[in-house]
Amino acid sequence: MSDTYTPQDQQHQPAHRAALAAIFGAQRTERLALRRLRADDGAAMFAIHGDPATYRHKPSSVSPSLADSEETLRAWLRQWEAEGFGYWAITLAGAQEIIGFGGVRRMVWRDRDIANIYYRYMPRAWGHGYAPEMARRAVALARAHLPRLPVVARVGGVNPASQRVAERAGLPRRADLDDDEYLIYALGWDA
Numbered sequence: 001m002s003d004t005y006t007p008q009d010q011q012h013q014p015a016h017r018a019a020l021a022a023i024f025g026a027q028r029t030e031r032l033a034l035r036r037l038r039a040d041d042g043a044a045m046f047a048i049h050g051d052p053a054t055y056r057h058k059p060s061s062v063s064p065s066l067a068d069s070e071e072t073l074r075a076w077l078r079q080w081e082a083e084g085f086g087y088w089a090i091t092l093a094g095a096q097e098i099i100g101f102g103g104v105r106r107m108v109w110r111d112r113d114i115a116n117i118y119y120r121y122m123p124r125a126w127g128h129g130y131a132p133e134m135a136r137r138a139v140a141l142a143r144a145h146l147p148r149l150p151v152v153a154r155v156g157g158v159n160p161a162s163q164r165v166a167e168r169a170g171l172p173r174r175a176d177l178d179d180d181e182y183l184i185y186a187l188g189w190d191a
């Protein structure tokens, strides 16, 4: 696979996109299955993103309706189609129930393309180390296959569990990049 990924190139390289999709589309970690999103994941999206417990650190981000979650899902699906990678649906290996969503998706942040790292799990699945297990794989894949994209975690300052996940994923703390809303952890972001 080429190591010269840029989003612009990607638009014109269906073979590269397909190669990325083959890698990112289905992954297994020790305990988890990480798979490409599907159009029928809307109910699971809403179950997690519409639960106030998921967003107790940022109540304004609770998804207000199934339709809202489905709209987000469609945007993420379009990104998979266009780029060959994106956020995963996460299950326990061998199980069907989605326990979380996460991974990396391309995003423009501070006028640069980044691989934004994300993790949202149902409360029942918290406390087992599933988020760092997924995040470590996401970081490793991004660095190996999307080397031009810095991997960035933007974490709420009042969310110590999330900060811990970023640390355990191997992302260095970049206090120099913090803003009013987020603490920043990043790999591959040169000043």
Ligand SMILES: CC(C)(COP(=O)(O)OP(=O)(O)OC[C@H]1O[C@@H](n2cnc3c(N)ncnc32)[C@H](O)[C@@H]1OP(=O)(O)O)[C@@H](O)C(=O)NCCC(=O)NCCS
Residues within 6 Å of the ligand: 053, 054, 055, 057, 119, 120, 121, 122, 125, 126, 127, 128, 129, 130, 131, 132, 154, 155, 156, 159, 160, 161, 162, 164, 165, 168
């Ligand atoms: C944040 C979240 C992803 C963590 O996932 P998880 O699979 O439960 O992660 P872990 O089991 O590894 O626990 C996270 C770590 O934070 C620690 N932690 C949990 N709550 C904490 C708290 N209130 N204060 C300090 N540390 C805390 C845990 O002890 C653990 O630390 P350890 O690695 O030293 O053992 C999960 O709780 C979640 O989905 N929350 C809702 C969505 C969210 O906040 N996402 C992040 C938005 S930026």
